Amino acid sequence: MPKLGMEPIRKAALVKATIVEIGRVGSLDVTVSQIAKRAGMSSALAHHYFGSKEEMFLAAMRHILTLYGAEVRGALALAEGPESRLRAVLAASFSAANFRREAVGAWLNFWVLAQTVPEAKRLLKVYQGRLRSNLLAGLRPLAGDRAEPIADGLGALIDGLYLREVLKSGPPDREAAITTALNYLNSKLEGARP
Amino acid sequence: MPKLGMEPIRKAALVKATIVEIGRVGSLDVTVSQIAKRAGMSSALAHHYFGSKEEMFLAAMRHILTLYGAEVRGALALAEGPESRLRAVLAASFSAANFRREAVGAWLNFWVLAQTVPEAKRLLKVYQGRLRSNLLAGLRPLAGDRAEPIADGLGALIDGLYLREVLKSGPPDREAAITTALNYLNSKLEGARP
DNA sequence: GTTTTTGTTGATTGACGAGTCAATAAACTT
DNA sequence: AAGTTTATTGACTCGTCAATCAACAAAAAC
Structure with a gap:
């Protein structure tokens, strides 16, 4: 009983399921069947829409990047002034x-x-580039020349805080992470101000 | 023509080969055969000595941690005073x-x-703990109460710099990484000093 | 109302890989 | 010299999984 126009719905469900399953299993060793099952369809259909497992992974990455980008843009729209933007x-x-x-x-x-798939590398670099330029936009008015190294450090710090979250046992502690990042930022800005 | 006392030699070769292969392939999807071949033996022998692929991975982790620990201890032995120790x-x-x-x-x-293997998680936490206490030992005399958050931030920054190295194309840039970390440290210490 | 397009799956293929085993051989023990 | 321990491997088992295919169903187009 096929309804028409399923493609975008199925694809979205698969992307979501891919992210959930990778997170659940904790590695890329998830089977297409697992993903498809969670998305409520057969593995054959997953292949039908994406062609390969790798494409599913890449679609999932794009989705996460898109979400992140939207969130940043939304937050930025409400902010006034460099400090608030940062x-x-x-x-x-x-x-x-x-x-x-x-x-x-x-x-x-x-x-x-x-490390293996060039397109995945490219996507991650897009993310890094976006983050960097967002940070730079806020930092340049406050730190001038010293903006670039500060942005690079802050970018690495953010990634590191993500990385460490992986090892934690309890629930995610956003407060702590954001405080650490803000702390970094503040000591940098104090040093740079007249 | 089996020579006796091969066990430690074979194990060491396998550990080394495991690290090389994981680095080369860029994932944990390395076959025992690949590892064994690089270490100059049959896959059966690798299983004979380690029992499972997972054990090989864990041995490789322990090895890297041991190397790192030795290096830190060596550097620390030459250092005088908290700043130099950091x-x-x-x-x-x-x-x-x-x-x-x-x-x-x-x-x-x-x-x-x-994310999957508890023992691996434990080992990584050992690393984090060691790093943390080493940093704290140097920081407490310089920053007192504020040592802990600084150490945590610096730890995350170091991990983040490692993470970012993965995406780079050219040769590793140790200078840049160490400068970024020192920079972080300096702005923190300036802020904390009388 | 027949043809085409879109949606869907069970079954199958083909490859690959972890772990086991039996067999062989050299060295040590008694 | 017979027996035991250590080293070593080729061949095999058994499972898994990505990807394909043939077939079926319903809507749309003609």
């Missing part, structure tokens, strides 16, 4: 949606994927 | 041996392993 970027990076265990686990595994 | 820890973390692409790639994959 805070917005950090808040979005550690938002409840992005900092869920499941998303963080998937994120880590995408990093692994980037 | 610098020593950072230098060891980004030493040529630890910051090779191959080692960094393996490191990333061990993080993934820690």
Whole structure:
């Protein structure tokens, strides 16, 4: 009993299921069947829509990047002035949606994927570039020349905080993460101000 | 023509080969045969000595941790005073041996392993704990109460710098990494000093 | 009302890989 | 010299899984 126009629905369900399963299993060793089952369809259908497992992974990455991008843009729209914009970027990076265990686990595994799959590497570089330019936009008015090294450090710090979240046992502690990042930022800005 | 006392030699060769192969392939999807071949023996022998692939991975992790620990201890032995000790820890973390692409790639994959294998998680926590206490020892005399958050931030920053190294294309840039970490440290210490 | 397009799956193929085993051989023990 | 322990491997088992295919169903187009 096929309804028409299923393609986007099925694809969306698969993307979501891919992220959930990678997070649940904790590695890229998830089978297409697992993903398809969670998305409520047969593995054959998953292949029908995506062609290969790798394409599913890449679609999942794109989806996470899109979500993250939207969140940053939303937060940025409300912010006034460089300092507030920086805070917005950090808040979005550690938002409840992005900092869920499941998303963080998937994120880590995408990093692994980037070692093998060029397109995955490219996507991750897009993310890095966006983060960097967002940070720079806020930092340049406050720190001038010293903006670039600060942005690079802060970017690495954010990634590191994600990484460490993976090892934690309890629930994600967004507060702690965001405080650490803000702390970094503040000591940098104090040093740079007249 | 079996010579006796091969066990430690074979095991060492396998551990080394495991790290190399994980770094080369860029994931934990390395076959025991690949590892064994690189170590110059049959896959059956690898199983004979380690029992399972997972045990090989864990042995490789222990090895990397041991190397890192030795390097830190060595650097620390030469250092005088808290500031110099902090610098020593950072230098060891980004030493040529630890910051090779191959080692960094393996490191990333061990993080993934820690999501599934409890013993791997434990080992990674040992690493984190050691790093943390080394940093704290240097920081407490300089920053007092504020030592703990600084150490946590610096630890995350170091992990983040490792993570970012994975995406880089060229040769590892230890200088840049160590400068970023020192920078973080300096702005923190300035803020804390009378 | 027949043809085409879109949706869907069970069954199958083909490859690959972890772990086991039996067999062989050299060295040590008694 | 017979027996035991250690080293070593080729061949095999058994399971898993990505990807394909043939077949079926319903809507749309003609």
